[in-house]
Amino acid sequence: MNPQRIVILGGGTAGWMAANLLAHRWREHPIHITVVESPDIGIIGVGEGSTPSLKRFFADLNIPESDWMERCKATYKVNIEFAGWSPNSQNASYSHPFISQLDTFSERPFQVNCYTRRLGLDVETTPEKFLFNGWLAKHNKHPIAPDHFPFNVEYGYHFDSGLLGQFLADHAQQLGVEHKQRTIEHVQQHPDDSIAALVCDNGEVIPADLFFDCTGFRSVLLQQTLGVKFNTFKDNLYNDAAVVFPTAVDQNQPVETQATALSNGWAWRIPLTHRxxxxYVFSQDFISADHAETEFRAHLGLLDSDIEARHLQMNVGQVSQHWYKNCVGLGLSQGFIEPLEATALHLVQTSVERFIEEYEAGHFSNKRQDNYNNIINENFERVRDYIVAHYKLNTRDDSEYWRANRNNEHISKPLLELLDVWFRRGDLTQHLKENGHASHFSATSWHCLLSGYGAYPPLSVNQPGTGDLYSDNQLDAFFKGCLMNFKSSRV
Ligand SMILES: Cc1cc2nc3c(=O)[nH]c(=O)nc-3n(C[C@H](O)[C@H](O)[C@H](O)COP(=O)(O)OP(=O)(O)OC[C@H]3O[C@@H](n4cnc5c(N)ncnc54)[C@H](O)[C@@H]3O)c2cc1C
Incomplete structure (x- = not known):
């Protein structure tokens, strides 16, 4: 039986993304969706980078870029550049480009070259040279291909999260979603503990059949009311705080996020059209918030500026059950893995899409709840492993923080096995395929990470032949030719 009433508690990006996806998907059903958001408790107001899944999100909702990008001060994102994470590698930085259709020609040569290099031969293994988005990022070009260009180019976005939330709120209301500005003070439960209704600070009672908890780190319904356990990732991921500053617009309008390692964490730099x-994401076990702010001001050249910093706390981990009774957690209320690969909104989107699939497959009942929980749990864990690898493999020696990360032994079994295959010169692509661990990050992404860190043995003394598929396949000329079809992003 269909639920008649759905309440989404929380009007941050997670709440409004869910409202749009559910209202769009179930537009033919007699379902009433209400978003309840507190006028007094703000949204977190960070989260300005996406993966390419956000492109699909807007496409699924039939929202063209011209409708939302300018309003949300958005720019294109094709790449993340990691600077200073592995001083032992040949390059001061390396890239993790989003993988596009035309990389079909170069992904295998890249993976084979990485294997050849692991055998000690001197071949090209720089990730950004093998993947087209690496070229776009280096040459500051928009990823929008002309009509005659025969390949799809993948990309994500940077955006002002507050403006994106407002845009999504307006759009959801056009789809018929009701919006109430109320703070919830109590929750009424049925005898079996499932949620019956939300009680507002003005006494209004809002009943529903199905609830989505989008209340951010508070997790008012899932954790506070239903007592679902939160499993911390603190043993694997040390960062638990961030300090944030806006600076002036970058006239170059880079099409990438920069992630620069600092003394006790890393700093993001995200170009928007208005700022x-x-x-700076850091661990309070290793540096105080005040010292982190001072270091970051110096890094940004803001030591003499009176611009105010915003300090944020982060809860890193995930709930033990993302869907429990008649309540589904989404966004920060279901968990967070720190923002290094900007995966949080991607996970919100995946969660809603999978929920719709499982809920429909179970004829709008809880029948497939366990299946859903296993899938989302696995997604969180595999994203976590990819992030953990950035810390585990670092070769910095400038602080206890980086040494502790390198020496950390709380590493999941799948990650240990994966690293073992790489360092034993096994076939990593095959390993990921067999174990299904490429579910979030592909084999090519893992090669970008491991190769970008220079996780290789010393070069052999003997170098028989070249065997370099980068030059053999003339990839340089191929990408340079493709690049001529794309326009500069500079303003
Ligand atoms: C430092 C940092 C950097 C990040 N960077 C990225 C990034 O680059 N990319 C990315 O994808 N993600 C990023 N994230 C994550 C991203 O910010 C969040 O996933 C996203 O903003 C969604 O937040 P939310 O909607 O879950 O919670 P929030 O934005 O916190 O919204 C919570 C909502 O719940 C409401 N609420 C709470 N309690 C009550 C109550 N009692 N009654 C009524 N309403 C209530 C509030 O009013 C609010 O509307 C980052 C997070 C952090 C901490």
Whole structure:
């Protein structure tokens, strides 16, 4: 039986993304959706970078870029550049480009070259040279191909999260979603503990059949009311705080996020059309918030500026059950893995899409709840492993923080096995395929990470032949030719 009434508690990006996806998907059903958001408790107001899944999100909702990008001060994102994470590698930085259709020609040569290099031969293994988005990023070009260009180019976005939330709120209301500005003070439960209704600070009671908890780190319904356990990732991921500053617009309008390692964490730099977003993510076990702010001000050249910093706390981990009774957690209320690969909104989107699939397959009942929980749990864990690898493989020696990360032994079994295959010169692509661990990050992404870190043995003394598929396949000429079809992003 269909639920008649759905309540989404929380009007941050997670709440409004869910409202849009559910209202669009179930537009033919007699379902009433209400978003309840507190006028007094703000949204977190960070989260300005996406993966390519956000492109699909807007496409699924039939929202063209011209409708939302300018309003949300958005720019294109094709790449993340990691600077200073592995001083032992040949390059001061490396890239993790989003993988596009035309990389079909170069992904295998890249993976084979990485294997050849692991055998000690001197071949090209720089990730951004093998993947087209690496070329776009280096040459500051928009990823919008002319009509005659025969390949799809993948990309994500940077955006002002507050403006994106407002845009999504307006759009959801056009789809018929009701919006109530109320703070919830109590929750009424049925005898079996499932949620019956939300009680507002003005006494209004809002009943529903199905609830989505989008209340951010508070997790009012899932954790506070239903007592679902939160499993911390603190043993694997040390960062638990961030300090944030806006700076002036970058006239070059890079099409990438920069992630620069600092003394006790890393800093993001995100170009928007009206400002640049900056944040330092760090661990309070190793540096105080005050010292982190001072270090970050110096890094940004803001030591003499009176611009105010925003300090944020982060809860890193995930709930033990993302869907429990008649309540589904989404966004920060279901968990968070720190923003290094900007995966949080991607996970919100995946969660809603999978929920719709499982809920429909179970004829709008809880029948497939366990299946859903296993899938989302696995997604969180595999994203976590990819992020953990950035810390585990670092070769910095400038602080206890980086040494502790390198020496950390709380590493999941799948990650240990994966690293073992790489360092034993096994076939990593095959390993990921067999174990299904490429579910979130592909084999090519893992090669970008491991190769970008220079996780290789020393070169052999003997170098028989070249065997370099980069030059053999003339990939340089191929990408340079493709690049001529794309326009500069500079303003
Ligand atoms: C430092 C940092 C950097 C990040 N960077 C990225 C990034 O680059 N990319 C990315 O994808 N994600 C990023 N994220 C994550 C991203 O910010 C969040 O996933 C996203 O903003 C969604 O937040 P939310 O909607 O879950 O919660 P929030 O934005 O916190 O919204 C919570 C909502 O719940 C409401 N609420 C709470 N309690 C009550 C109550 N009692 N009654 C009524 N309403 C209530 C509030 O009013 C609010 O509307 C980052 C997060 C952090 C901490």
């Amino acid at each position: 640049t977003g900056n944040g």
